[in-house]
Amino acid sequence: MTIHKHAPDIVVGRLPVYLRALSAMQAAGKHVTSSQELADWLGISSAQIRKDLSHFGEFGKQGTGYSVAMLQERLRHILHLDREWPVVVVGMGNIGNAIAHYTGFERRGFRVVGVFDNDPSKIGARIGAFVVQDTASLISFVREHDIRHAMLAVPAEHAQSVADMLIEGGVVAILNYAPINLVVPPHVRVEYIDPVAHLQKMTYYIS
Amino acid sequence: MTIHKHAPDIVVGRLPVYLRALSAMQAAGKHVTSSQELADWLGISSAQIRKDLSHFGEFGKQGTGYSVAMLQERLRHILHLDREWPVVVVGMGNIGNAIAHYTGFERRGFRVVGVFDNDPSKIGARIGAFVVQDTASLISFVREHDIRHAMLAVPAEHAQSVADMLIEGGVVAILNYAPINLVVPPHVRVEYIDPVAHLQKMTYYIS
DNA sequence: TAGATTGTTAATCGATTAACAATC
DNA sequence: TAGATTGTTAATCGATTAACAATC
Structure with a gap:
């Protein structure tokens, strides 16, 4: 070994x-x-x-x-970027929407391959190049497509349970947009995107 | 002193x-x-x-x-969050759009008070609660409203010149969504939001 | 009082910087 | 060759952790 x-x-x-x-x-x-x-x-x-x-x-x-x-x-x-990694996006609110339309991934090693939401009024709708899938099929989707990366853009109160599903399906890298800390097993990495936290930090130095 | x-x-x-x-x-x-x-x-x-x-x-x-x-x-x-700070958003693409619709600011100390773009087809349009203003009026707007915070969501090639305008108007805290490093005077703070950089970092640990 | 938890000190650990021999 | 810049070592600096007296 x-x-x-x-x-x-x-x-x-x-x-x-x-x-x-x-x-x-x-x-x-x-x-x-x-x-x-x-x-x-x-x-x-x-x-x-x-x-x-x-x-x-x-x-x-x-x-x-x-x-x-x-x-x-x-x-x-x-960084293992000499291949293209598939990524899923969960949560099709404002942020998920922006992610689904963003074209900057391919150039830098990633490709969004599926977008998910649990809202019946969104499931089946087209967003950018994607048809929104039901979060109920999330685990099997990431498992079948061997997906390791996910971007999490659901409301804070659902973030942990969706993270658990992603991990069950084999995801090991989660980019979390919900302003809440996730508890995950040691082999899983989480990074946080919290714009307001950055604004708050900078505000310390003002006046 | x-x-x-x-x-x-x-x-x-x-x-x-x-x-x-x-x-x-x-x-x-x-x-x-x-x-x-x-x-x-x-x-x-x-x-x-x-x-x-x-x-x-x-x-x-x-x-x-x-x-x-x-x-x-x-x-x-x-953190000086016992007051509400006004913020401007520049760049009404996907990301700027999501920011303009995001409702999580007020609760945490900030309020978006103006959104800007330089695209004539966007200027004057409504986005969420805002009417898109011409970037040409950015400097006077931030100066007149005493604005210290900005979120920058323009294409990478325009980020530096817009940052210069913001700073000229008195902004001292810039949250930059463009994947490019800004050069600013020492009294100005910049924080970066680059989701792909986070994905890339996590990918180092995979397999 | 007994138990719990703070605030702080000192020790450890790790990251950054300075300096320079190696070498293109 | 002379000048420039790397890769690395050792020194410095700063952050984290462990431990515990103070005290609610």
Whole structure:
């Protein structure tokens, strides 16, 4: 059995940020960059970038820096983004709707393959490219399609029970838009999107 | 001149999370809680909660714990949420639309007071309770209404120039939905909402 | 009072930064 | 070669945890 030592979580969380910056650089026509240039771009230190990357290997050339295309490719590989992952969305309110219409997933490694709601007036309706399915069929759907990722946009009071269903079907990565903390087994990851929490945090520093 | 020493940023960022948990507890009819109960709820250590709170004062009773209502009130005060803050939304695509329809702001200290876009086919249209205004009038609007908060939901290529306008009008807290890093002066805070980055981070741990 | 839980101190742990030899 | 920048080490800095006296 292979013992696989993960990099620190806080480092892993910065890799998508680096990827985002590299995409912007590529769009700007840059072919080569340096830890210093990336650092200026992101407002962090160049040492941190080099240290972070050193957890995964050596990707640069002394005196020259990094190939933008190559570093992107390597980071995508590290994050397992060198394939496309199917994702389901549960909850077709405002937020679920916006997600179902959002076109930015494919380019970055994901594809929404199904959207769900438990409201009879929504089930069967078209939203964007999708027909809304009944949440009652959620477990079998994620199981049959081998889905690991879900975006959860149901009201707070239903978030935990829907999360339980997703996990039963095999989902291990949940992006939770409901402003409530989920309790999940250790093999499941949850990340939270709570815009108001960000506004509240920034407000501490005002006046 | 008063020298005001801020608590660590990482601690400030957890206060909204505590506030969220306390709201859930209040909704569940709890009147009193403890650092241990909050910790279990959130999946962190009770020592961290007590240490975090100790940056701001003493809010509990030995042997008893914390009054849910009182701790909420104190945290709201610390975060300057004991008033309602006006917010503008710029960019009326999918995401801006969802934000304009979202009803969860008021309860947590914010009120959307204006929505903007630069697309002539959208300007003047009703979206939720709002009439879409021309981005050309953004600077004067935020200045006249003394607005400090903005949510930025324009395409990535326009995010920086709109941010510059917001800042010129006096905005100091920007919640950026565009997957691009903004460069801003030191008195301005930016937080990022990038759902795909969260999905990418979680994907590192899969398989 | 006895039991429970706070607020705080000190120890531990981990992350960031500075510095530089290696080398393209 | 000379200049630039990496990858890495060691030092610093900061955050988390454990432990417990204080006290409700």
